[in-house]
Amino acid sequence: MLRPTDQHSASTALPPLASDRFDVGATEDSLERLVASARECGDVFRIHAPGRGSDTWVVNNPADIKRVLVTNHRNYTKGIGLDRVRILLGNGIMTSEGDLWRRQRRMIQPMFHRKVMERFAQTIERCIDERIGRWEALAARGEPIDVTDEMSGLTLDIILRSIFGEDLDWLAERMGGNPFAVVAEHVARDLQFAYKFRSLTRLVGELAVRRRADGIERFDFLGMLLAARDKETGAPMPDRELVDEAMTLVVAGHETSAAALNWTWYLLARHPEAAARLAAELDATPERRGMSFEQSESLRYTQAVIQEAMRLYPPGWLLTRRTIAADQLSGYRVPPGTDVLLSPYLIHRHPRHWPDPEVFRPERFADAHVDPRDEWIYIPFAAGPRHCVGENFAMYEMTLHVARVARRWRLELLDPGRPLELEAAINLRTRHGLRVKLHPRH
Ligand code: HEM
Numbered sequence: 001m002l003r004p005t006d007q008h009s010a011s012t013a014l015p016p017l018a019s020d021r022f023d024v025g026a027t028e029d030s031l032e033r034l035v036a037s038a039r040e041c042g043d044v045f046r047i048h049a050p051g052r053g054s055d056t057w058v059v060n061n062p063a064d065i066k067r068v069l070v071t072n073h074r075n076y077t078k079g080i081g082l083d084r085v086r087i088l089l090g091n092g093i094m095t096s097e098g099d100l101w102r103r104q105r106r107m108i109q110p111m112f113h114r115k116v117m118e119r120f121a122q123t124i125e126r127c128i129d130e131r132i133g134r135w136e137a138l139a140a141r142g143e144p145i146d147v148t149d150e151m152s153g154l155t156l157d158i159i160l161r162s163i164f165g166e167d168l169d170w171l172a173e174r175m176g177g178n179p180f181a182v183v184a185e186h187v188a189r190d191l192q193f194a195y196k197f198r199s200l201t202r203l204v205g206e207l208a209v210r211r212r213a214d215g216i217e218r219f220d221f222l223g224m225l226l227a228a229r230d231k232e233t234g235a236p237m238p239d240r241e242l243v244d245e246a247m248t249l250v251v252a253g254h255e256t257s258a259a260a261l262n263w264t265w266y267l268l269a270r271h272p273e274a275a276a277r278l279a280a281e282l283d284a285t286p287e288r289r290g291m292s293f294e295q296s297e298s299l300r301y302t303q304a305v306i307q308e309a310m311r312l313y314p315p316g317w318l319l320t321r322r323t324i325a326a327d328q329l330s331g332y333r334v335p336p337g338t339d340v341l342l343s344p345y346l347i348h349r350h351p352r353h354w355p356d357p358e359v360f361r362p363e364r365f366a367d368a369h370v371d372p373r374d375e376w377i378y379i380p381f382a383a384g385p386r387h388c389v390g391e392n393f394a395m396y397e398m399t400l401h402v403a404r405v406a407r408r409w410r411l412e413l414l415d416p417g418r419p420l421e422l423e424a425a426i427n428l429r430t431r432h433g434l435r436v437k438l439h440p441r442h
Contacts, residue, residue, distance in 0.1 A: 015057065015332050016041040023051040024058075024341055025080060025318055031345065031424035034058070034318075038346050044330045049339070052080075056339040057329070060346045062353070062376035064329045068321055068340060070384035079322030079339045085251075085426065088194045090201070091241065092248030093389065105389065107228040107237065108245065111221060112389050114293040117396045119219055120162050121290045124397050127157040128404050135409075139438040144414050148433040151261040152184045152254070158397050159253035163246055165220035167207055179203060183254055189426050197247070205243045221249055249390070257394050259315040259429045260306065260380075264402060266420075266434055267309050267360045269413040274362055275406070278305055279441060282407045293392070296399040302406070304366035306398050310380040312360060314344035317428040319382055344379045345428065353377040409438040 018037035024030050024047060037047055038060060046055040059068065068076055077097050086095045093104040110116070131154055138145055160168050160180055172178050179200055186193045211218070211226055225242050229235065237245070268275045281301040288295070297303065319342040327334045334340065349357040354364075354377070364372075372378035381388035388394070405411075414435040421431035 013332060015044040015046055015330070017055065018045055018047045021048040021050055023049040024056055025320065026051060028423075031317060031422060031428070034343060035346065044332065052339070054339070056080075056341055057334060058341045058343070058346075059329055060343065060350065061330065062347075065342055065347065065376045065379065065383070067327070067329060068342060069319075069379070069382060069386070072327060073384050073386065075324050075327055076321040076340070077324060079320045081318070081320035087191070088189070088197060089248045089251060090198075090244035092244035094248050094252055101386075103230060104241070104245070105385070106231060108225075109389055111224045111228075112392050114392050116224075117293050117392050118290075120393070120396070121292075121400070123161045123165075123220075124158050124400055125289060125404075127154060127161060128401050130157070132404065132408070135438060139409065139440065142437075144435045144437045146433040147265045147411070147436045148258075148262050148430055149184075151265070152258040154401065155257040155261065155397070156180065156184045156254050159250060159257075161220075162253075162393075163221040163249055164207070165218050165223070167211075167218075167220075167222070171203060171207065175203070180250060183250060197251070201243050201247060204246050205239060208239055208242055208246075222246055252388075253390055253393065255427050255429075256315040256388075257398060259313070259427045260310050260394070261398055261401065262430060262434065263313040263315075264306050264309040264398070265411055265436065266413070266430065267312070268305065268406070269411045269436060270416070271360050272410075274305060274360065275410060277301055277362075278402075278406050279410070282403055287404075287407060291400060291403075293396060296396055296403075299399055299403055301362060301366045302399055302403050303395065304362035304364075306395070306402060307365040307378075307380075308360060308362040311348045311354075311364075311378060312358075313422075313428055314348060314380040315427040315429075316380065316382070316388075317345040317424055318343050319379075342379070344382075345424075347377055347379065350377065408441060410441055411436040412439060 018041050020033050020037055022030065022033055024034055027033070037045060038058065043061040044057070044059050044064065046057050049056045059065065078095070082095050089095050091100070093101065093108055096104055131150065135145060160178075164171060168178075182193070182196045186196065208222065208226065211222065217223060217227070225237060225245055228237055268278065278301055281299060285299065321340045321342070323334050323336055323338045323340060326336050329340070348354070351357050353375070373383065376383065381391040381394075414437060423429045423431040
């Protein structure tokens with residue numbers, strides 16, 4: 001295969017073509033096949049996608065990641081990823097493009113400022129504590145929990161309360177139960193789910209109208225969306241858009257954090273030495289309610305455990321982009337309209353950038369002097385202007401939860417010999433629920 005050696009050949013040469021042919025993201029075994037193709041071809045390659053009838057490019061080196069996500073990000077749309085989730089999320093910030101996206105991002109980003117996050121402390125802690133109460137009863141009877149289900153339930157409770165506040169009870173009353181239960185119960189993100197989920201938009205729209213009419217200010221995401229004004233025009237968000245944004249936050253804020261916490265508990269249960277260092281950090285810090293954002297960051301090892309879990313198992317394992325005009329990546333000319341994929345999973349396990357890449361070692365983050373994000377080798381929340389707007393919220397809720405639970409219990413996996421099966425759908429999850437036993441630490 002030709003490799004570009006100078007300016008001239010760069011315009012004609014193409015990166016290697018993987019021997020496997022498949023539509024990345026559309027087949028159940030996409031992740032395994034992607035890993036095998038990267039092993040075969042190196043850091044920049046093409047995979048022929050029969051379903052799309054075109055070649056998809058995969059780039060897996062820091063310079064290209066930086067170019068696609070940051071320096072030349074305006075030349076990229078979200079491509080295939082967008083097609084996959086638009087039906088679910090409408091035209092919210094996750095799926096919009098161009099000027100509409102820029103306007104939405106400008107209005108939404110301030111809602112995730114670290115100082116704003118602290119105002120969610122009580123809401124988050126209440127959800128965590130309710131669950132801990134139930135776990136205490138189970139632990140006392142020696143009964144296990146399904147930590148996968150629990151993390152899904154917990155992150156759903158947290159995001160729903162953070163979006164709708166006390167009005168979640170009004171929604172539940174109207175519907176005779178939590179209308180969003182389908183998000184945790186219907187695990188497959190298929191068309192049937194999309195239909196059920198979208199049918200809730202009318203209900204959320206009604207709530208927005210009610211809130212506008214009563215004029216009471218409330219602190220939650222819906223309240224902030226209602227109060228948001230376009231900096232240039234001073235206009236509020238149109239209702240249709242506001243509902244799409246609220247629905248986007250439900251989906252974006254739930255499954256990703258649930259997967260990251262599920263992986264965190266899995267890895268801690270398998271690595272007693274890391275669990276012990278985590279417990280030591282927590283024992284040395286008094287437990288406090290209403291932890292500030294800064295205090296949560298000072299739990300350095302706790303955060304390192306979560307960061308290392310997201311290195312090995314990044315929930316968003318695949319970032320999809322599509323060129324608008326032609327671009328140059330690794331010296332190759334990428335034609336306009338090309339699907340370009342970046343995989344946090346691949347770059348997070350790249351042996352050139354990470355010593356012993358398969359090993360769980362939170363010390364990489366806890367004792368690091370250089371932030372791997374600055375080297376473009378660690379992108380669980382993506383990077384650049386389109387990086388995860390909810391990163392602060394996610395890190396805050398996950399740190400509060402891990403700290404509160406690991407202080408009280410050590411988790412033991414009930415089926416340690418069972419081979420781990422990955423499910424790389426929109427998010428990277430465990431295929432089966434993980435059952436754990438809770439051992440009190442004190
Ligand atoms: C561990 C938890 C999380 C992970 C790993 C994660 C990961 C990501 C990634 C990789 C993207 C970029 C996708 C792309 O560009 O293709 C993203 C975007 C986004 N995330 Fe998160 N996320 C998490 C939690 C959250 C939470 C809690 C919220 C909201 C409360 C949230 C809201 C969003 C939104 C709205 C976007 C779209 C931003 C834009 O396009 O401007 N995420 N997330």
